[in-house]
Amino acid sequence: MADQEKRPAPAELAVDHDQPAPGREADMQLKPDSDLSNYKPACKLVGKVALITGGDSGIGRAVAIAYAMEGADVAIVYNHSEDDAAETCRLAEQRGRRCLSLLADVTVKADRERIIEETVSRLGRLDILVNNAAYFEGDGTLPELEEEGLRRVFDTNIIAYMLMAQVALPYLEKTSGCIINTSSTTSLLGKKGALAYSSSKGAVNVFTKSLADELASRGVRVNAVLPGPFWTPAIATSSEETVKTFGSFTMMGRAGQPEEIAPAYVFLAADASFMTGALLEISGGFKSVD
Template identity: 50%
Template sequence: MSNYPEKFPAETQDHQPGTEAEMTPRPEYIKPDYRAAGKLQGKVALITGGDSGIGRAVAIHYATEGADVAIVYLDEDEDAKETQRLVQEAGRQCLLIKGDIRQSSFCKEAVERTASELNGLNILVNNAAVQYPQEDFEAIDEEQLQRTFQTNILSHFHFSSAAMKYLKEGDSIINTTSVTAYRSSPHLIDYSTTKGAIVTFTRSLSKNLAEKKIRVNGVAPGPVWTPLIVSSFDEEKIAKFGQDVPLGRAGQPSEVGPAYVFLASDDASYITGQIIHVNGGEIING
């Protein structure tokens, strides 16, 4: 069993969504003793925010399970190339697609490139997100509001709509929501609102696509050590990050990735419209 840290150094980054290559310690993306079973052999997955953090963990787990992967990222070239190297090291293809998911035309282009260059699309993971903490509700200006909603929820609509051209029976969409959708977050009001919208989007789309036998589910991580954390919070919050959950520590991306494998695999063939909570022990109602 891995020895995960309970405390982190009070380091910050001044740019979102953050760079994993600059983090200390680096997040763990897959457990050393993870044993693949070919659960996604021959599948093609597109992962937004796939360059680092949870997205990188999903990409590596998917590749280890036999899937080719396309990862969408904003501008973190170093992180994206490292994820590509790790996917290729696992014996699979990794397509890098750089651009701004706030633009619906780019979302469509990313889906088209994935299907064309990797010969199809079976799994869409809507994972990319931004967050801008504000203690004062009135400090959330129009620019922040638009950026948060366009990135965190409207992109889900654009990618999912574009993917319908390719997804077929047995394929799946997996959305990344958050524990903040269930327990609230007074300093992340716009972020937690989008995460709540993702829960409803997941449940509603799952029923809409049930007749086509395309499954739609979500994962709601709690505090997880990713670049988004060090690029969002101040030193005091980072030093205490994750210590308030029952397990007493933040999670690692390696502990979240297997949930995405499960939901994308045939093991979850009778599951749709559901959310898996990977949050260190917080009890969720609803």
């Protein structure tokens, strides 16, 4: 895909910076490439239903569109941008599939239950749960951490993943479905100034492996995707200096676009019948030394 169109260099991304958190794709000048215009579907998910938290923009949007192109109906959960969610559904429905848009907070028990119930009642089943919602605000170095922000990061990035899986499990068992968790390469490398986020993603890795072991005998696979630097609305909330160098530290010298990671989620949902407990890194290649 990268050889079919120009991918922005880090400095070109700097037109978008210091946006209000958590970021809106609709407000970005250089929008993430998440329309899957280069993707070649192969009818791998016909008849399936996927639920994607954080599905309104960025990686979540690209995954929703890829699944729709492969024949799945999709439900997306969003917590902030109704405009972004509506656009994601429009793009999925443009591919001939149903898309259910659900405004919810994955840290709230009643919302989690409603998300699963509405997905199954309106789309008929549940085959794939993609835990993708994330929270970044309130992070920083150790002296900068505030308890409220720290708790929100863990509530969203790992506790909600566990509890979403808990509610979805009875339906996933019926379909021999799968769970795909979005982690991060910071879970392996750490990241200065992102103690809470990196630590929460490390917990996602251990959760993925532990739950995979627990559910293997019940016919449900559990894997994780570990994105490196990807151009999403969340990054556009960073400072201009941060955005200017975003992705420059990879072997490929740039940030990835959501279109370039969505196929990994298709692979884990459709083609990876002998994979569970795996951590699939999509990073553009991290250098061993700076």
